[in-house]
Amino acid sequence: MTEQTRTTTTTQREAPRIVTRTGPGKFFADTAAVFTREILLVLRDPFTLIFSLLQPLIFLGLFGPLLTGTFGGGFGAEGASTADTLQWFVPGVIVMISLFGTSMTGSNLLYEVMTGSYERVLATPLDRSAILVGRALKEFAPLLVQGLLIAVVCIPFGFTFHLLPALFGLALLGLFGIGVGALSLALALASKNREWLFWGVQQSLLFPLLILSGMMLPLEAGPSWMQTAAKFNPLTYMVDAERVLFGGTFADTAVLWGVVAAAVTCAVGLLVGIRATRKAV
Template sequence: MTTLTLSPVDLAATQDQPRRSLVRDIQIVMTRELKPVLRDPFSLLFGMIQPLVFLVLFGPLLSGSMRGAFGDGVWQWFVPSILVMTTLFGTSTTGANLLFEFQTGAHERMLVTPLSRSSLLIGRALKEMVPLFGQAVIVIAVMTPFAFDLHLGGAVVGMALLAVFGIGLGAFSYALAIAVRKQDWMFWVVQQTFLFPVMILSGMLLPLETGPGWMKVAAKFDPLSYVVDAERALFSGDVLTTAVLWGWVAAIVTAALGLTVGIRSMLRSAG
Protein backbone atom coordinates (compact mmCIF):
# COMPACT_ATOMS: atom_id res chain seq x y z
CA MET A 1 0.00 0.00 0.00
CA THR A 2 1.37 3.40 -0.94
CA THR A 3 0.96 6.51 1.11
CA LEU A 4 0.86 10.04 -0.16
CA THR A 5 3.16 12.42 1.62
CA LEU A 6 3.39 16.15 1.16
CA SER A 7 6.70 17.89 1.16
CA PRO A 8 7.06 21.02 3.30
CA VAL A 9 6.82 23.14 0.15
CA ASP A 10 3.58 21.43 -1.00
CA LEU A 11 2.12 21.66 2.49
CA ALA A 12 2.90 25.36 2.70
CA ALA A 13 1.37 25.97 -0.74
CA THR A 14 -1.78 24.16 0.32
CA GLN A 15 -2.05 26.15 3.50
CA ASP A 16 -1.39 29.44 1.69
CA GLN A 17 -4.33 28.98 -0.69
CA PRO A 18 -6.83 31.76 0.01
CA ARG A 19 -10.07 30.65 1.55
CA ARG A 20 -12.99 31.31 -0.72
CA SER A 21 -15.51 33.91 0.37
CA LEU A 22 -18.59 35.24 -1.35
CA VAL A 23 -17.43 38.87 -1.08
CA ARG A 24 -14.05 38.06 -2.66
CA ASP A 25 -15.68 36.06 -5.46
CA ILE A 26 -18.10 38.91 -6.16
CA GLN A 27 -15.17 41.33 -6.32
CA ILE A 28 -13.33 39.11 -8.81
CA VAL A 29 -16.37 38.77 -11.09
CA MET A 30 -17.22 42.46 -10.84
CA THR A 31 -13.64 43.49 -11.66
CA ARG A 32 -13.59 41.17 -14.67
CA GLU A 33 -16.88 42.52 -15.99
CA LEU A 34 -15.89 46.16 -15.45
CA LYS A 35 -12.70 46.01 -17.51
CA PRO A 36 -14.46 46.46 -20.89
CA VAL A 37 -16.43 49.40 -19.46
CA LEU A 38 -13.26 51.08 -18.19
CA ARG A 39 -11.63 50.60 -21.58
CA ASP A 40 -14.63 52.25 -23.26
CA PRO A 41 -15.84 55.11 -21.01
CA PHE A 42 -17.88 56.55 -23.87
CA SER A 43 -20.46 53.80 -23.25
CA LEU A 44 -21.39 55.68 -20.07
CA LEU A 45 -22.12 58.83 -22.06
CA PHE A 46 -23.99 56.84 -24.72
CA GLY A 47 -26.21 55.37 -22.02
CA MET A 48 -27.20 58.89 -21.00
CA ILE A 49 -29.10 59.51 -24.23
CA GLN A 50 -32.33 57.81 -23.19
CA PRO A 51 -32.72 59.39 -19.71
CA LEU A 52 -31.81 62.83 -21.04
CA VAL A 53 -34.36 62.50 -23.86
CA PHE A 54 -37.08 61.71 -21.32
CA LEU A 55 -36.02 64.61 -19.12
CA VAL A 56 -35.89 67.11 -21.98
CA LEU A 57 -39.02 66.01 -23.87
CA PHE A 58 -41.29 64.28 -21.36
CA GLY A 59 -40.60 66.42 -18.31
CA PRO A 60 -41.88 69.70 -19.81
CA LEU A 61 -45.07 67.93 -20.93
CA LEU A 62 -45.72 66.84 -17.35
CA SER A 63 -44.93 70.30 -16.06
CA GLY A 64 -47.35 71.95 -18.46
CA SER A 65 -50.27 69.53 -18.41
CA MET A 66 -50.28 68.24 -14.81
CA ARG A 67 -48.77 71.08 -12.83
CA GLY A 68 -51.13 70.71 -9.88
CA ALA A 69 -50.56 66.96 -9.49
CA PHE A 70 -47.03 67.27 -8.10
CA GLY A 71 -46.81 68.68 -4.60
CA ASP A 72 -43.02 69.15 -4.47
CA GLY A 73 -42.62 70.07 -8.13
CA VAL A 74 -42.49 68.03 -11.30
CA TRP A 75 -38.73 67.47 -11.22
CA GLN A 76 -38.75 66.23 -7.63
CA TRP A 77 -41.33 63.70 -8.82
CA PHE A 78 -39.84 62.85 -12.22
CA VAL A 79 -36.07 62.70 -11.66
CA PRO A 80 -36.28 59.68 -9.29
CA SER A 81 -38.46 58.00 -11.92
CA ILE A 82 -35.73 58.48 -14.51
CA LEU A 83 -33.15 56.91 -12.19
CA VAL A 84 -35.42 53.90 -11.63
CA MET A 85 -36.02 53.67 -15.38
CA THR A 86 -32.28 53.71 -16.06
CA THR A 87 -31.81 50.88 -13.56
CA LEU A 88 -34.72 48.94 -15.05
CA PHE A 89 -33.45 49.13 -18.61
CA GLY A 90 -29.82 48.56 -17.65
CA THR A 91 -30.19 45.52 -15.41
CA SER A 92 -33.01 43.83 -17.34
CA THR A 93 -30.81 43.61 -20.45
CA THR A 94 -27.76 42.11 -18.74
CA GLY A 95 -28.77 38.67 -19.95
CA ALA A 96 -27.81 39.77 -23.47
CA ASN A 97 -24.17 39.79 -22.34
CA LEU A 98 -24.56 36.20 -21.14
CA LEU A 99 -25.97 35.16 -24.53
CA PHE A 100 -22.79 36.51 -26.12
CA GLU A 101 -20.68 34.53 -23.62
CA PHE A 102 -22.58 31.38 -24.58
CA GLN A 103 -21.51 31.95 -28.19
CA THR A 104 -17.85 32.51 -27.32
CA GLY A 105 -17.61 29.79 -24.66
CA ALA A 106 -16.65 32.30 -21.97
CA HIS A 107 -19.55 31.24 -19.74
CA GLU A 108 -18.46 27.60 -19.69
CA ARG A 109 -14.94 28.64 -18.73
CA MET A 110 -16.33 30.68 -15.82
CA LEU A 111 -18.36 27.70 -14.59
CA VAL A 112 -15.26 25.51 -14.15
CA THR A 113 -13.60 28.09 -11.90
CA PRO A 114 -13.95 27.75 -8.10
CA LEU A 115 -16.07 30.92 -8.02
CA SER A 116 -19.45 30.45 -6.36
CA ARG A 117 -22.48 30.48 -8.65
CA SER A 118 -24.13 33.28 -6.67
CA SER A 119 -21.05 35.47 -7.13
CA LEU A 120 -21.33 35.07 -10.91
CA LEU A 121 -24.81 36.59 -10.73
CA ILE A 122 -24.26 39.23 -8.05
CA GLY A 123 -20.93 40.37 -9.48
CA ARG A 124 -22.37 40.81 -12.95
CA ALA A 125 -25.46 42.62 -11.69
CA LEU A 126 -23.38 44.97 -9.51
CA LYS A 127 -21.17 45.68 -12.50
CA GLU A 128 -24.23 47.08 -14.26
CA MET A 129 -24.89 49.35 -11.27
CA VAL A 130 -21.48 51.07 -11.53
CA PRO A 131 -22.24 52.90 -14.81
CA LEU A 132 -25.79 53.48 -13.59
CA PHE A 133 -24.41 55.26 -10.53
CA GLY A 134 -22.29 57.40 -12.82
CA GLN A 135 -25.30 58.22 -14.96
CA ALA A 136 -27.31 59.06 -11.82
CA VAL A 137 -24.66 61.56 -10.75
CA ILE A 138 -24.81 63.22 -14.16
CA VAL A 139 -28.62 63.37 -14.14
CA ILE A 140 -28.70 64.89 -10.66
CA ALA A 141 -25.97 67.39 -11.54
CA VAL A 142 -27.83 68.45 -14.69
CA MET A 143 -31.20 68.81 -12.96
CA THR A 144 -30.09 70.51 -9.73
CA PRO A 145 -30.09 74.01 -11.32
CA PHE A 146 -33.67 73.37 -12.54
CA ALA A 147 -35.50 73.45 -9.19
CA PHE A 148 -34.49 69.91 -8.22
CA ASP A 149 -33.56 69.79 -4.52
CA LEU A 150 -30.88 67.25 -3.70
CA HIS A 151 -31.13 65.59 -0.27
CA LEU A 152 -27.82 63.75 -0.12
CA GLY A 153 -28.70 61.30 2.65
CA GLY A 154 -31.90 60.20 0.97
CA ALA A 155 -30.14 59.98 -2.40
CA VAL A 156 -27.46 57.64 -1.00
CA VAL A 157 -30.10 55.36 0.54
CA GLY A 158 -32.07 55.51 -2.70
CA MET A 159 -29.11 54.36 -4.77
CA ALA A 160 -28.46 51.51 -2.33
CA LEU A 161 -32.09 50.44 -2.71
CA LEU A 162 -31.73 50.51 -6.50
CA ALA A 163 -28.59 48.37 -6.23
CA VAL A 164 -30.48 45.67 -4.30
CA PHE A 165 -33.38 45.81 -6.73
CA GLY A 166 -30.97 45.74 -9.67
CA ILE A 167 -29.33 42.56 -8.40
CA GLY A 168 -32.70 40.82 -8.52
CA LEU A 169 -33.53 42.13 -11.98
CA GLY A 170 -30.10 41.18 -13.27
CA ALA A 171 -30.45 37.65 -11.89
CA PHE A 172 -33.84 37.24 -13.54
CA SER A 173 -32.33 38.52 -16.79
CA TYR A 174 -29.55 35.92 -16.62
CA ALA A 175 -32.07 33.17 -15.87
CA LEU A 176 -34.05 34.23 -18.95
CA ALA A 177 -30.89 34.19 -21.09
CA ILE A 178 -30.08 30.67 -19.92
CA ALA A 179 -33.62 29.49 -20.65
CA VAL A 180 -33.61 30.81 -24.24
CA ARG A 181 -29.92 30.36 -25.08
CA LYS A 182 -30.77 28.11 -28.06
CA GLN A 183 -33.22 30.72 -29.39
CA ASP A 184 -31.58 33.96 -28.31
CA TRP A 185 -34.09 36.15 -30.17
CA MET A 186 -36.68 35.06 -27.60
CA PHE A 187 -34.78 36.98 -24.93
CA TRP A 188 -35.81 40.32 -26.37
CA VAL A 189 -39.40 39.20 -26.99
CA VAL A 190 -39.92 38.14 -23.38
CA GLN A 191 -37.95 41.08 -21.95
CA GLN A 192 -39.93 43.70 -23.86
CA THR A 193 -43.25 41.94 -23.19
CA PHE A 194 -42.78 42.22 -19.43
CA LEU A 195 -40.78 45.44 -19.29
CA PHE A 196 -43.28 48.01 -20.50
CA PRO A 197 -46.39 46.83 -18.60
CA VAL A 198 -44.34 46.72 -15.39
CA MET A 199 -42.97 50.18 -16.11
CA ILE A 200 -46.36 51.76 -16.91
CA LEU A 201 -48.13 50.16 -13.92
CA SER A 202 -45.45 51.50 -11.60
CA GLY A 203 -46.62 55.07 -12.16
CA MET A 204 -43.12 55.94 -13.28
CA LEU A 205 -44.11 58.20 -16.15
CA LEU A 206 -47.65 59.27 -15.23
CA PRO A 207 -49.45 59.31 -11.87
CA LEU A 208 -51.97 56.51 -11.49
CA GLU A 209 -54.30 58.42 -9.16
CA THR A 210 -56.49 59.45 -12.09
CA GLY A 211 -56.30 56.06 -13.81
CA PRO A 212 -59.04 53.40 -13.94
CA GLY A 213 -59.67 51.23 -10.91
CA TRP A 214 -58.34 48.02 -12.47
CA MET A 215 -55.02 49.70 -13.17
CA LYS A 216 -54.71 50.83 -9.54
CA VAL A 217 -55.36 47.27 -8.39
CA ALA A 218 -52.82 45.85 -10.85
CA ALA A 219 -50.23 48.38 -9.65
CA LYS A 220 -50.42 46.93 -6.15
CA PHE A 221 -48.96 43.68 -7.53
CA ASP A 222 -46.14 45.47 -9.33
CA PRO A 223 -42.99 45.51 -7.13
CA LEU A 224 -41.56 48.31 -9.22
CA SER A 225 -44.35 50.65 -8.08
CA TYR A 226 -43.16 50.34 -4.47
CA VAL A 227 -39.57 51.03 -5.52
CA VAL A 228 -40.65 54.12 -7.47
CA ASP A 229 -42.65 55.48 -4.50
CA ALA A 230 -39.70 54.82 -2.19
CA GLU A 231 -37.26 56.63 -4.48
CA ARG A 232 -39.50 59.68 -4.69
CA ALA A 233 -39.75 59.79 -0.91
CA LEU A 234 -36.01 59.31 -0.43
CA PHE A 235 -35.01 61.97 -2.96
CA SER A 236 -37.37 64.35 -1.19
CA GLY A 237 -35.50 63.71 2.06
CA ASP A 238 -38.16 61.48 3.67
CA VAL A 239 -36.05 58.51 4.77
CA LEU A 240 -38.23 57.08 7.56
CA THR A 241 -41.58 56.60 5.83
CA THR A 242 -43.88 53.68 5.08
CA ALA A 243 -43.22 54.11 1.35
CA VAL A 244 -39.49 53.60 1.91
CA LEU A 245 -40.13 50.51 4.04
CA TRP A 246 -42.29 48.91 1.35
CA GLY A 247 -39.70 49.85 -1.25
CA TRP A 248 -37.03 47.95 0.67
CA VAL A 249 -39.36 44.97 1.05
CA ALA A 250 -39.99 44.92 -2.71
CA ALA A 251 -36.28 45.27 -3.49
CA ILE A 252 -35.18 42.54 -1.07
CA VAL A 253 -37.89 40.10 -2.19
CA THR A 254 -37.00 40.74 -5.85
CA ALA A 255 -33.31 40.15 -5.11
CA ALA A 256 -34.01 36.95 -3.15
CA LEU A 257 -36.31 35.49 -5.80
CA GLY A 258 -34.03 36.57 -8.64
CA LEU A 259 -30.94 35.00 -7.08
CA THR A 260 -32.82 31.80 -6.30
CA VAL A 261 -34.10 31.43 -9.85
CA GLY A 262 -30.81 32.59 -11.39
CA ILE A 263 -28.58 30.26 -9.37
CA ARG A 264 -30.80 27.26 -10.06
CA SER A 265 -30.80 28.07 -13.77
CA MET A 266 -27.02 28.39 -13.76
CA LEU A 267 -26.57 25.09 -11.94
CA ARG A 268 -28.83 23.34 -14.45
CA SER A 269 -26.91 24.90 -17.34
CA ALA A 270 -23.66 23.54 -15.90
CA GLY A 271 -25.06 20.05 -15.61
Protein backbone atom coordinates (compact mmCIF):
# COMPACT_ATOMS: atom_id res chain seq x y z
CA MET A 1 0.00 0.00 0.00
CA THR A 2 1.44 3.34 -1.03
CA GLU A 3 1.71 6.32 1.31
CA GLN A 4 -0.99 8.22 -0.62
CA THR A 5 -3.42 5.29 -0.41
CA ARG A 6 -2.71 4.87 3.30
CA THR A 7 -3.36 8.59 3.92
CA THR A 8 -6.64 8.50 1.96
CA THR A 9 -7.84 5.45 3.89
CA THR A 10 -6.96 7.03 7.23
CA THR A 11 -8.75 10.25 6.27
CA GLN A 12 -11.87 8.35 5.30
CA ARG A 13 -11.85 6.49 8.60
CA GLU A 14 -11.39 9.68 10.62
CA ALA A 15 -13.97 11.75 8.71
CA PRO A 16 -17.04 12.37 10.85
CA ARG A 17 -20.25 10.79 9.69
CA ILE A 18 -23.03 13.23 8.87
CA VAL A 19 -26.24 12.14 10.55
CA THR A 20 -29.33 13.16 8.61
CA ARG A 21 -32.53 13.29 10.64
CA THR A 22 -35.62 11.73 9.22
CA GLY A 23 -39.21 11.34 10.27
CA PRO A 24 -40.61 13.18 13.30
CA GLY A 25 -37.14 14.20 14.48
CA LYS A 26 -36.47 16.17 11.31
CA PHE A 27 -39.93 17.73 11.38
CA PHE A 28 -39.57 19.03 14.95
CA ALA A 29 -35.99 20.22 14.37
CA ASP A 30 -36.97 22.05 11.19
CA THR A 31 -40.03 23.55 12.90
CA ALA A 32 -37.82 24.86 15.72
CA ALA A 33 -35.40 26.35 13.19
CA VAL A 34 -38.17 28.15 11.28
CA PHE A 35 -39.78 29.37 14.52
CA THR A 36 -36.44 30.74 15.77
CA ARG A 37 -35.87 32.58 12.50
CA GLU A 38 -39.34 34.10 12.52
CA ILE A 39 -39.35 35.15 16.18
CA LEU A 40 -35.94 36.82 15.80
CA LEU A 41 -37.41 38.99 13.05
CA VAL A 42 -40.12 40.11 15.49
CA LEU A 43 -37.59 40.89 18.22
CA ARG A 44 -35.49 42.94 15.80
CA ASP A 45 -38.52 45.08 14.97
CA PRO A 46 -40.24 45.70 18.34
CA PHE A 47 -42.19 48.67 16.95
CA THR A 48 -44.66 46.34 15.25
CA LEU A 49 -45.22 44.47 18.52
CA ILE A 50 -45.72 47.71 20.45
CA PHE A 51 -48.14 49.09 17.86
CA SER A 52 -50.20 45.90 17.90
CA LEU A 53 -50.42 46.25 21.69
CA LEU A 54 -51.61 49.87 21.55
CA GLN A 55 -54.45 49.06 19.17
CA PRO A 56 -56.43 46.84 21.59
CA LEU A 57 -55.87 49.35 24.40
CA ILE A 58 -57.51 51.99 22.19
CA PHE A 59 -60.45 49.63 21.65
CA LEU A 60 -60.73 49.22 25.41
CA GLY A 61 -60.79 52.97 25.93
CA LEU A 62 -63.31 53.69 23.17
CA PHE A 63 -65.66 50.70 23.30
CA GLY A 64 -65.71 50.43 27.08
CA PRO A 65 -67.88 53.53 27.59
CA LEU A 66 -70.30 52.34 24.90
CA LEU A 67 -70.95 49.16 26.88
CA THR A 68 -71.83 50.99 30.08
CA GLY A 69 -75.53 51.01 29.28
CA THR A 70 -75.48 47.27 28.84
CA PHE A 71 -73.94 46.67 32.24
CA GLY A 72 -75.68 49.49 34.04
CA GLY A 73 -72.74 51.68 34.89
CA GLY A 74 -69.79 53.65 33.60
CA PHE A 75 -66.44 52.38 32.42
CA GLY A 76 -64.83 54.60 34.98
CA ALA A 77 -67.54 54.23 37.57
CA GLU A 78 -66.92 52.77 40.98
CA GLY A 79 -68.18 49.35 42.00
CA ALA A 80 -69.30 46.29 40.09
CA SER A 81 -70.19 48.07 36.85
CA THR A 82 -66.56 48.70 35.91
CA ALA A 83 -65.51 45.18 36.83
CA ASP A 84 -68.41 43.65 34.88
CA THR A 85 -67.61 45.70 31.82
CA LEU A 86 -63.93 44.76 31.87
CA GLN A 87 -64.58 41.13 32.72
CA TRP A 88 -66.81 40.84 29.67
CA PHE A 89 -64.82 43.01 27.28
CA VAL A 90 -61.14 42.19 27.96
CA PRO A 91 -61.34 38.53 26.79
CA GLY A 92 -62.96 39.70 23.57
CA VAL A 93 -60.14 42.18 22.98
CA ILE A 94 -57.55 39.45 23.53
CA VAL A 95 -59.36 37.24 20.98
CA MET A 96 -59.32 40.21 18.61
CA ILE A 97 -55.52 40.43 18.94
CA SER A 98 -55.26 36.78 17.99
CA LEU A 99 -57.56 37.14 15.01
CA PHE A 100 -55.93 40.29 13.65
CA GLY A 101 -52.37 39.04 14.10
CA THR A 102 -52.79 35.53 12.74
CA SER A 103 -55.04 36.47 9.83
CA MET A 104 -52.33 38.82 8.54
CA THR A 105 -49.56 36.21 8.74
CA GLY A 106 -49.76 35.72 5.00
CA SER A 107 -48.87 39.36 4.32
CA ASN A 108 -45.30 38.71 5.49
CA LEU A 109 -45.13 35.71 3.20
CA LEU A 110 -46.34 37.80 0.27
CA TYR A 111 -43.47 40.22 0.88
CA GLU A 112 -40.96 37.37 0.94
CA VAL A 113 -42.41 35.97 -2.28
CA MET A 114 -42.04 39.37 -3.99
CA THR A 115 -38.43 39.77 -2.82
CA GLY A 116 -37.49 36.19 -3.70
CA SER A 117 -36.46 35.20 -0.18
CA TYR A 118 -39.23 32.61 0.10
CA GLU A 119 -37.89 30.72 -2.92
CA ARG A 120 -34.52 30.55 -1.19
CA VAL A 121 -36.23 29.06 1.87
CA LEU A 122 -37.90 26.44 -0.33
CA ALA A 123 -34.50 25.56 -1.77
CA THR A 124 -33.25 24.49 1.67
CA PRO A 125 -33.67 20.91 2.94
CA LEU A 126 -36.29 22.10 5.42
CA ASP A 127 -39.46 20.06 5.58
CA ARG A 128 -42.26 21.93 3.77
CA SER A 129 -44.71 21.18 6.57
CA ALA A 130 -42.25 22.50 9.16
CA ILE A 131 -41.97 25.77 7.25
CA LEU A 132 -45.68 26.40 7.66
CA VAL A 133 -45.99 25.14 11.24
CA GLY A 134 -42.96 27.14 12.38
CA ARG A 135 -44.36 30.33 10.88
CA ALA A 136 -47.77 29.72 12.47
CA LEU A 137 -46.25 28.98 15.90
CA LYS A 138 -44.46 32.31 15.79
CA GLU A 139 -47.80 34.04 16.33
CA PHE A 140 -48.28 32.38 19.74
CA ALA A 141 -45.37 34.05 21.58
CA PRO A 142 -46.44 37.68 20.93
CA LEU A 143 -50.05 36.72 21.71
CA LEU A 144 -49.05 35.37 25.11
CA VAL A 145 -47.15 38.55 26.01
CA GLN A 146 -49.83 40.90 24.71
CA GLY A 147 -52.69 39.06 26.40
CA LEU A 148 -50.96 39.05 29.78
CA LEU A 149 -50.02 42.73 29.51
CA ILE A 150 -53.56 43.81 28.66
CA ALA A 151 -54.99 41.80 31.55
CA VAL A 152 -52.44 43.25 33.99
CA VAL A 153 -53.09 46.82 32.79
CA CYS A 154 -56.82 46.39 33.49
CA ILE A 155 -56.39 45.03 37.04
CA PRO A 156 -56.30 48.50 38.70
CA PHE A 157 -59.64 49.31 37.02
CA GLY A 158 -61.46 46.34 38.53
CA PHE A 159 -60.55 43.44 36.25
CA THR A 160 -60.11 40.16 38.15
CA PHE A 161 -57.21 38.11 36.81
CA HIS A 162 -57.22 34.32 37.35
CA LEU A 163 -53.78 33.10 36.32
CA LEU A 164 -54.24 29.39 35.52
CA PRO A 165 -57.55 29.69 33.62
CA ALA A 166 -56.16 32.71 31.77
CA LEU A 167 -53.01 30.81 30.74
CA PHE A 168 -55.17 27.94 29.52
CA GLY A 169 -57.27 30.44 27.58
CA LEU A 170 -54.15 31.90 25.94
CA ALA A 171 -52.91 28.40 25.05
CA LEU A 172 -56.31 27.70 23.51
CA LEU A 173 -56.01 30.89 21.48
CA GLY A 174 -52.54 29.80 20.41
CA LEU A 175 -54.00 26.56 19.03
CA PHE A 176 -56.73 28.50 17.25
CA GLY A 177 -54.19 31.02 15.96
CA ILE A 178 -52.04 28.28 14.41
CA GLY A 179 -55.01 27.21 12.30
CA VAL A 180 -55.90 30.76 11.26
CA GLY A 181 -52.25 31.54 10.52
CA ALA A 182 -51.93 28.43 8.38
CA LEU A 183 -55.04 29.41 6.40
CA SER A 184 -53.62 32.91 5.96
CA LEU A 185 -50.38 31.46 4.60
CA ALA A 186 -52.32 29.23 2.21
CA LEU A 187 -54.28 32.26 1.01
CA ALA A 188 -51.03 34.16 0.46
CA LEU A 189 -49.62 31.31 -1.65
CA ALA A 190 -52.85 31.20 -3.66
CA SER A 191 -52.65 34.99 -4.11
CA LYS A 192 -49.04 35.00 -5.29
CA ASN A 193 -48.46 37.89 -7.72
CA ARG A 194 -51.99 39.13 -6.89
CA GLU A 195 -51.61 40.89 -3.55
CA TRP A 196 -54.97 42.60 -3.91
CA LEU A 197 -56.67 39.18 -3.80
CA PHE A 198 -55.17 38.36 -0.40
CA TRP A 199 -56.30 41.63 1.18
CA GLY A 200 -59.71 41.47 -0.47
CA VAL A 201 -60.47 38.00 0.90
CA GLN A 202 -58.87 38.67 4.28
CA GLN A 203 -60.79 41.89 4.90
CA SER A 204 -64.05 40.45 3.56
CA LEU A 205 -63.91 37.60 6.06
CA LEU A 206 -62.30 39.33 9.03
CA PHE A 207 -64.95 41.84 10.03
CA PRO A 208 -68.05 39.63 9.56
CA LEU A 209 -66.35 36.99 11.73
CA LEU A 210 -65.51 39.64 14.30
CA ILE A 211 -69.01 41.10 14.48
CA LEU A 212 -70.80 37.74 14.43
CA SER A 213 -68.72 36.45 17.34
CA GLY A 214 -70.07 38.94 19.86
CA MET A 215 -66.51 40.07 20.46
CA MET A 216 -67.21 43.77 20.63
CA LEU A 217 -70.95 43.94 21.35
CA PRO A 218 -73.37 41.34 22.78
CA LEU A 219 -75.40 39.43 20.21
CA GLU A 220 -78.34 38.86 22.54
CA ALA A 221 -79.88 42.18 21.47
CA GLY A 222 -79.34 41.48 17.77
CA PRO A 223 -81.82 40.05 15.27
CA SER A 224 -82.51 36.31 15.20
CA TRP A 225 -80.74 35.81 11.85
CA MET A 226 -77.54 37.24 13.30
CA GLN A 227 -77.75 34.97 16.34
CA THR A 228 -78.27 31.98 14.04
CA ALA A 229 -75.31 32.94 11.85
CA ALA A 230 -73.14 33.29 14.96
CA LYS A 231 -73.66 29.61 15.76
CA PHE A 232 -71.77 28.71 12.56
CA ASN A 233 -68.87 31.01 13.44
CA PRO A 234 -66.02 29.17 15.23
CA LEU A 235 -64.89 32.49 16.66
CA THR A 236 -68.13 32.69 18.66
CA TYR A 237 -67.17 29.61 20.66
CA MET A 238 -63.65 30.95 21.18
CA VAL A 239 -64.98 34.22 22.59
CA ASP A 240 -67.43 32.45 24.90
CA ALA A 241 -64.70 30.10 26.13
CA GLU A 242 -62.27 32.95 26.80
CA ARG A 243 -64.85 34.87 28.82
CA VAL A 244 -65.53 31.83 30.97
CA LEU A 245 -61.82 31.08 31.44
CA PHE A 246 -60.84 34.66 32.23
CA GLY A 247 -63.72 34.61 34.69
CA GLY A 248 -61.86 31.88 36.56
CA THR A 249 -63.94 28.83 35.57
CA PHE A 250 -62.84 25.62 33.88
CA ALA A 251 -65.96 23.49 34.37
CA ASP A 252 -68.25 24.97 31.75
CA THR A 253 -69.57 23.63 28.45
CA ALA A 254 -68.42 26.85 26.76
CA VAL A 255 -64.81 25.82 27.45
CA LEU A 256 -65.41 22.42 25.87
CA TRP A 257 -66.90 23.97 22.76
CA GLY A 258 -63.98 26.38 22.64
CA VAL A 259 -61.52 23.48 22.69
CA VAL A 260 -63.45 21.79 19.86
CA ALA A 261 -63.50 25.00 17.79
CA ALA A 262 -59.77 25.58 18.31
CA ALA A 263 -58.85 21.98 17.51
CA VAL A 264 -60.98 21.84 14.35
CA THR A 265 -59.69 25.22 13.13
CA CYS A 266 -56.10 24.13 13.77
CA ALA A 267 -56.56 20.79 12.00
CA VAL A 268 -58.29 22.30 8.96
CA GLY A 269 -55.77 25.14 8.76
CA LEU A 270 -52.76 22.83 8.89
CA LEU A 271 -54.29 20.45 6.35
CA VAL A 272 -54.96 23.23 3.85
CA GLY A 273 -51.74 25.11 4.63
CA ILE A 274 -49.43 22.10 4.40
CA ARG A 275 -50.97 21.05 1.10
CA ALA A 276 -50.51 24.58 -0.30
CA THR A 277 -46.92 24.75 0.96
CA ARG A 278 -45.96 21.42 -0.58
CA LYS A 279 -47.37 22.52 -3.93
CA ALA A 280 -45.48 25.84 -3.81
CA VAL A 281 -42.63 26.17 -6.27
